[in-house]
Amino acid sequence: MKKKVLIIEDNDDIRENVIEILELAGYTVASTNNGKAGVELAFQDTPDIILCDIMMPELDGYGVLYLLSKRPETIAVPFIFLTAKAEHFDRRKGMEMGADDYLTKPFDDMELLAAIESRLKKKEGQQAFYSKSLDKLNMLVAKKDGLAALKKIIEERKSRTIKKNQVIYYEGDKGNGLYLLISGKVKTIKLAEDGRELMTGIYAADDYLGINAMLSNEAYADTATALEDSLLCLIPKEQLEELLNLYPEVAREFIKLLANDIREKEDQLLQMAYNSVRKKMAEALLRLQRQSNADNFKITREDLAAMAAMATETVSRTLSDFKAEGLIEKTGSTITILDLARLTKMKN
Amino acid sequence: MKKKVLIIEDNDDIRENVIEILELAGYTVASTNNGKAGVELAFQDTPDIILCDIMMPELDGYGVLYLLSKRPETIAVPFIFLTAKAEHFDRRKGMEMGADDYLTKPFDDMELLAAIESRLKKKEGQQAFYSKSLDKLNMLVAKKDGLAALKKIIEERKSRTIKKNQVIYYEGDKGNGLYLLISGKVKTIKLAEDGRELMTGIYAADDYLGINAMLSNEAYADTATALEDSLLCLIPKEQLEELLNLYPEVAREFIKLLANDIREKEDQLLQMAYNSVRKKMAEALLRLQRQSNADNFKITREDLAAMAAMATETVSRTLSDFKAEGLIEKTGSTITILDLARLTKMKN
DNA sequence: CGGGACATTGAACCTAGTCAACGTCGGTGG
DNA sequence: CCACCGACGTTGACTAGGTTCAATGTCCCG
Numbered sequence: 201m202k203k204k205v206l207i208i209e210d211n212d213d214i215r216e217n218v219i220e221i222l223e224l225a226g227y228t229v230a231s232t233n234n235g236k237a238g239v240e241l242a243f244q245d246t247p248d249i250i251l252c253d254i255m256m257p258e259l260d261g262y263g264v265l266y267l268l269s270k271r272p273e274t275i276a277v278p279f280i281f282l283t284a285k286a287e288h289f290d291r292r293k294g295m296e297m298g299a300d301d302y303l304t305k306p307f308d309d310m311e312l313l314a315a316i317e318s319r320l321k322k323k324e325g326q327q328a329f330y331s332k333s334l335d336k337l338n339m340l341v342a343k344k345d346g347l348a349a350l351k352k353i354i355e356e357r358k359s360r361t362i363k364k365n366q367v368i369y370y371e372g373d374k375g376n377g378l379y380l381l382i383s384g385k386v387k388t389i390k391l392a393e394d395g396r397e398l399m400t401g402i403y404a405a406d407d408y409l410g411i412n413a414m415l416s417n418e419a420y421a422d423t424a425t426a427l428e429d430s431l432l433c434l435i436p437k438e439q440l441e442e443l444l445n446l447y448p449e450v451a452r453e454f455i456k457l458l459a460n461d462i463r464e465k466e467d468q469l470l471q472m473a474y475n476s477v478r479k480k481m482a483e484a485l486l487r488l489q490r491q492s493n494a495d496n497f498k499i500t501r502e503d504l505a506a507m508a509a510m511a512t513e514t515v516s517r518t519l520s521d522f523k524a525e526g527l528i529e530k531t532g533s534t535i536t537i538l539d540l541a542r543l544t545k546m547k548n
Numbered sequence: 549m550k551k552k553v554l555i556i557e558d559n560d561d562i563r564e565n566v567i568e569i570l571e572l573a574g575y576t577v578a579s580t581n582n583g584k585a586g587v588e589l590a591f592q593d594t595p596d597i598i599l600c601d602i603m604m605p606e607l608d609g610y611g612v613l614y615l616l617s618k619r620p621e622t623i624a625v626p627f628i629f630l631t632a633k634a635e636h637f638d639r640r641k642g643m644e645m646g647a648d649d650y651l652t653k654p655f656d657d658m659e660l661l662a663a664i665e666s667r668l669k670k671k672e673g674q675q676a677f678y679s680k681s682l683d684k685l686n687m688l689v690a691k692k693d694g695l696a697a698l699k700k701i702i703e704e705r706k707s708r709t710i711k712k713n714q715v716i717y718y719e720g721d722k723g724n725g726l727y728l729l730i731s732g733k734v735k736t737i738k739l740a741e742d743g744r745e746l747m748t749g750i751y752a753a754d755d756y757l758g759i760n761a762m763l764s765n766e767a768y769a770d771t772a773t774a775l776e777d778s779l780l781c782l783i784p785k786e787q788l789e790e791l792l793n794l795y796p797e798v799a800r801e802f803i804k805l806l807a808n809d810i811r812e813k814e815d816q817l818l819q820m821a822y823n824s825v826r827k828k829m830a831e832a833l834l835r836l837q838r839q840s841n842a843d844n845f846k847i848t849r850e851d852l853a854a855m856a857a858m859a860t861e862t863v864s865r866t867l868s869d870f871k872a873e874g875l876i877e878k879t880g881s882t883i884t885i886l887d888l889a890r891l892t893k894m895k896n
Numbered sequence: 897c898g899g900g901a902c903a904t905t906g907a908a909c910c911t912a913g914t915c916a917a918c919g920t921c922g923g924t925g926g
Numbered sequence: 927c928c929a930c931c932g933a934c935g936t937t938g939a940c941t942a943g944g945t946t947c948a949a950t951g952t953c954c955c956g
Contacts, residue, residue: 398817454803456764458763466738466748470746500902513945515903849934
């Protein structure tokens with residue numbers, strides 16, 4: 201089956217040229233010269249890949265990407281930016297927003313075709329990759345007889361790669377689905393009035409993201425950011441609703457997840473309230489150890505400070521103390537836990 | 549229909565004497581001379597009221613009361629202590645554990661009969677009282693067609709009066725049902741290692757208590773204590789499970805409650821972490837105002853301290869400041885909010 | 897190998913906790 | 927009905943722990 205490519209580019213020469221090349225290469229091509237029309241075309245008939253200029257009047261490339269990422273049907277479509285600007289900052293901004301690649305104009309035919317093919321191939325690779333995470337989801341649904349629903353969900357797997365430091369959703373965004381983290385690591389944070397961050401959660405492979413926003417039908421209460429390159433699977437809201445209504449087991453499972461979450465939050469509250477800095481630090485390290493299942497991990501002082509609700513300087517000092525006491529080892533931003541037992545028993 | 553009375557009393561003379569009186573008065577009487585047997589009798593054939601001695605070998609009266617409160621079928625049965633000790637401390641301990649009355653030996657026939665009748669009458673009164681709370685539950689269940697289930701639950705309404713400062717459940721207890729608070733006010737707290745309390749929640753009429761323990765099938769993560777005399781309705785675990793499996797709407801409703809709970813806990817976490825004492829105090833007062841729907845309320849400095857995670861002395865000081873600034877009024881343990889707007893906008 | 901981001905260390909400051917003494921309220925018993 | 931007691935609330939003085947500001951050191955990426 202022919203792959204559909206959507207091109208959004210306001211320069212007529214370039215657009216026509218690209219269309220010609222792609223049609224020769226056997227793709228079906230849709231095109232437009234402005235961002236708004238591009239978004240609408242994408243919604244009407246989901247393409248397999250999108251090429252998009254950054255600098256455009258009215259709605260620019262970043263805006264297009266943002267709007268597309270709001271809808272489940274377009275969120276997973278590979279997105280390649282076309283631009284004359286090869287500057288560092290723009291490139292990063294685009295990648296952080298979730299673009300998959302970047303072509304600097306002028307580009308030759310081979311470059312273009314190679315980029316498209318590599319993206320399409322990668323996307324297919326991901327479909328196969330889905331790992332245990334989704335199998336677990338299958339289990340969950342299949343427990344009783346949700347076979348049809350199960351098939352449907354898996355067939356329509358939407359996936360999305362997220363790069364380090366990229367924001368998955370912002371506090372206040374209305375969610376469009378539930379995320380299942382397939383690989384990587386993600387943190388959720390809340391911002392205090394003065395700009396300080398508090399980490400409300402840290403997630404690893406097989407964890408669900410945004411459960412409570414999704415299930416309470418409200419906007420996200422925190423901001424989710426990738427701590428490292430991650431792969432996410434989106435379960436669209438409507439399908440989730442359907443599952444919940446059809447299969448009590450699914451609802452029970454989510455209820456359990458939520459209830460445990462509350463438990464954890466309450467524990468954290470107690471710690472935050474009355475524990476000394478040493479104790480809070482120890483607990484933060486233990487949480488990291490538990491969820492990475494390893495005795496060493498990389499984390500910035502800033503993130504640690506946000507986890508334990510203290511100043512970065514205090515983190516530094518406390519870690520130095522811990523090192524002097526033989527509890528941990530540290531080099532740069534890598535921390536290795538040496539004496540788990542004593543950390544666990546840390547007195548207040 | 550004849551009412552069943554169970555008597556647990558190790559002194560043979562007194563027991564025989566009471567049995568005689570009660571049978572003359574038209575009650576069906578079961579009796580035993582030790583606590584263990586008493587508990588078993590109560591489980592086998594739920595009595596309408598229980599009279600129980602405190603001082604007994606093996607299992608004393610407090611133990612009996614505790615064991616009975618663990619089972620849904622006996623939790624709501626009126627319980628009267630019989631004892632020679634008229635001392636203040638014992639009386640309070642008994643009442644705090646949930647005893648409904650106290651008879652000091654020696655007591656005469658009239659005293660005994662009056663106590664029993666008053667208890668039975670009160671219990672019946674409660675059945676009628678149930679107020680809007682349960683009607684709301686009905687709504688919830690009836691939304692679709694859960695008529696049968698609905699009827700069943702309402703028929704088997706278990707109710708229980710809880711006196712001020714009485715503990716409803718302890719952290720670590722395995723729950724046997726979900727509580728619906730019909731009237732009164734309840735707090736849930738967690739204890740830090742050093743004994744300081746942190747209030748994790750405060751509940752008013754129509755709120756559910758212990759949702760997350762119940763739904764995650766684990767022990768309670770906090771201790772629930774009545775802030776004033778309260779009336780609770782117990783929805784036994786099994787019925788809850790049934791409802792959840794039969795009616796997705798019910799599950800959805802609870803999911804929403806849980807999700808909102810998480811939201812609140814996260815907000816609290818952020819406050820606890822970075823806010824000044826003044827701000828924390830203001831937030832605590834606002835929370836009290838919101839949930840009592842009144843501008844004045846009675847609360848001890850200790851409870852306030854547990855809510856805002858600070859020392860009672862600091863609470864005193866901060867309240868004094870607030871009063872001087874015209875934000876609140878206070879006399880004894882009653883606080884009146886004067887300037888809601890400024891409290892809300894309290895800067896950090 | 898240079899620059900910027902990240903980490904460490906020192907010193908000053910300040911908030912809120914602790915300890916202690918005193919005041920106030922409400923309930924109980926004489 | 928009043929006096930007393932214990933629980934609860936207030937205020938002051940002192941102190942410890944953590945934040946802030948500032949300077950310096952170290953790592954990593956291009």
